Amino acid sequence: MSTAMAEAFRREGISATSVINTAEQIRFAGIYRLVNKVADAAFDSDLYESVGEERPSPSAIVAAVEALASVSFQEANNVQIEPYPGEVGLVWKSGRNKRVKAMFGPEPHSYSVYYEQMVNGHVVDHHLEPHIEPSNHDYLKQRLAWLRT
Amino acid sequence: MCDEESHDIGEIVPDDHIVFRACMVKNSLSGENRDFIEPITFQKQGKKHKDGLSVAFSASACAKNCPRNYGIVRTSVGAIRRLNRNLEVRFDTADPDHALIRNLPCIDREAAEKGLALAVASEIAAASEIVSSSRVEAPTPNAAQNTE
Numbered sequence: 001m002s003t004a005m006a007e008a009f010r011r012e013g014i015s016a017t018s019v020i021n022t023a024e025q026i027r028f029a030g031i032y033r034l035v036n037k038v039a040d041a042a043f044d045s046d047l048y049e050s051v052g053e054e055r056p057s058p059s060a061i062v063a064a065v066e067a068l069a070s071v072s073f074q075e076a077n078n079v080q081i082e083p084y085p086g087e088v089g090l091v092w093k094s095g096r097n098k099r100v101k102a103m104f105g106p107e108p109h110s111y112s113v114y115y116e117q118m119v120n121g122h123v124v125d126h127h128l129e130p131h132i133e134p135s136n137h138d139y140l141k142q143r144l145a146w147l148r149t
Numbered sequence: 150m151c152d153e154e155s156h157d158i159g160e161i162v163p164d165d166h167i168v169f170r171a172c173m174v175k176n177s178l179s180g181e182n183r184d185f186i187e188p189i190t191f192q193k194q195g196k197k198h199k200d201g202l203s204v205a206f207s208a209s210a211c212a213k214n215c216p217r218n219y220g221i222v223r224t225s226v227g228a229i230r231r232l233n234r235n236l237e238v239r240f241d242t243a244d245p246d247h248a249l250i251r252n253l254p255c256i257d258r259e260a261a262e263k264g265l266a267l268a269v270a271s272e273i274a275a276a277s278e279i280v281s282s283s284r285v286e287a288p289t290p291n292a293a294q295n296t297e
Contacts, residue, residue: 046175046219049197082176082189084256096185096275101267112260114267121275122232128264 034065034076041081042088054086060104063111063134064088067102070137075144092147100143108134115143152201152251159240162248164227168204168238169280171215178220183282186222188270190277193253201249204238210246212285221285224277232272 041047042056056064067090068076075092082089082101087110090102101114109131116126129139162168170190172178177190193202205211208221226238229250241247250273254266 044175049173080176080179082187084189084192085194099271112263114264116268116271118271118275121272123268123271126264126268128260128267130260 034068038064038081042083047083056083056088057106060088060106063104064090067137094147098147100147102140113140113143157241157243159242162226162238162240164230166226167223168248169208169211169221169223170204171211171218172220175219178282186274186277188274191270191273192256194257195255196257201251202253204248205246208280208285209288212287216287218284220282221280222277223280228276234269
């Protein structure tokens with residue numbers, strides 16, 4: 001977990017000794033909170049089938065944090081974090097019929113976003129958008145907007 | 150679909166049978182009262198589930214096979230077949246308490262199969278119901294003898 005946090009802080013150009021102004025402090029606190037949230041789930045052994053399962057890489061955790069930092073505060077708050085061997089999943093739901101899941105795997109271009117809509121127990125619409133550029137969260141934001149409709 | 154192995158795969162289980170699956174991770178069930186079955190309960194990893202996704206014919210058999218469980222869910226074989234996803238539930242000829250859901254797409258594959266795996270897992274989860282939302286203890290040998 002500390003490796004992931006160090007990586008997040010390195011990317012943000014922030015260290016414990018940085019002289020930071022108020023806006024940066026707020027941003028730092030926000031990122032710190034998101035890193036904790038994702039890392040807590042990623043290293044929770046109750047969320048894995050066995051102790052030996054691969055945990056998400058620091059880069060996958062950082063990518064998930066960056067995605068969370070790109071969405072609204074409410075969406076970041078309502079997310080369900082679903083680690084899977086080697087992967088971090090971020091899940092948003094609207095009732096029981098619409099779902100959006102962003103996934104961050106161990107490879108550099110393994111960011112993908114899936115959405116589905118269910119009617120009477122059947123998935124009537126779904127798509128997985130693979131290989132999304134890690135810094136581009138437009139598709140995720142589009143899907144979260146769809147979730148709210 | 151990624152059923153790579155077919156050892157001990159038996160006949161198709163009739164529609165009127167009920168099958169049980171252990172919640173293998175804590176977030177298999179969600180909601181304040183843990184009353185919603187998450188699709189992750191029915192996601193198959195090709196690396197791990199080489200012959201299909203395991204189910205059992207009773208909650209106790211499920212708990213015996215998966216003592217580290219976070220609850221148990223059940224569904225009917227007919228409900229799985231009626232999803233029209235080409236899924237089959239087949240007996241395990243080596244274990245009368247065990248069966249396998251075959252032809253499930255795998256989550257650890259390329260995008261098209263992964264997307265389908267997510268969708269099919271959602272449908273099976275929606276067709277299932279919760280038997281227990283907390284850990285079910287594996288039957289002790291004495292208890293098993295008493296029920297015989």
